[in-house]
Amino acid sequence: LTKDEVERLRQDAEVHAEEDRKTREAAEVRNAADNLAYQCEKQLAELGEKLSPEQKQGIENAIKEVREKLNGTDVDAIKKATEDLQSRFQGISAELYKQAASQKPGPQPGDVPPGQSGSAGTGASKPDDNVVDADFEVVDDDKKKS
Numbered sequence: 001l002t003k004d005e006v007e008r009l010r011q012d013a014e015v016h017a018e019e020d021r022k023t024r025e026a027a028e029v030r031n032a033a034d035n036l037a038y039q040c041e042k043q044l045a046e047l048g049e050k051l052s053p054e055q056k057q058g059i060e061n062a063i064k065e066v067r068e069k070l071n072g073t074d075v076d077a078i079k080k081a082t083e084d085l086q087s088r089f090q091g092i093s094a095e096l097y098k099q100a101a102s103q104k105p106g107p108q109p110g111d112v113p114p115g116q117s118g119s120a121g122t123g124a125s126k127p128d129d130n131v132v133d134a135d136f137e138v139v140d141d142d143k144k145k146s
Contacts, residue, residue, distance in 0.1 A: 026075045033082040037066045040089050047096065055092050062088050 001009075040063055048056060062085040069081040 029075050029078050033066050033078050036082055037063050058088055
């Protein structure tokens with residue numbers, strides 16, 4: 001390429017840099033929104049019976065809103081719908097986490113985790129007596145064939 005062609009291409013790239021940035025941002029926003037909608041649909045299917053009908057309907061409506069906005073080209077509307085879905089789902093997830101924590105008692109004093117002896121809390125562990133230390137030599141099959 002000549003110097004003039006290189007300069008023209010460089011200027012052309014500078015002119016379109018902002019347009020390229022906006023296109024990339026739009027693609028990233030669309031991908032993130034689609035991924036979030038998919039993940040929420042998947043979680044909704046798994047947690048459906050643990051949610052109240054109102055919670056389930058709220059998430060389904062938010063997913064539907066994201067899917068509708070993805071059919072358009074308004075990046076700001078997609079961002080807003082995605083943020084709404086994310087905040088709704090995080091609220092429900094936090095509520096489910098609290099419910100699960102209150103139903104599942106923690107370890108009680110004196111409980112011994114699996115795989116440990118009854119003397120919990122001593123901090124010392126018994127070394128394994130079956131350790132074998134050995135030297136070895138790598139034999140290369142290719143050298144034998146030559």
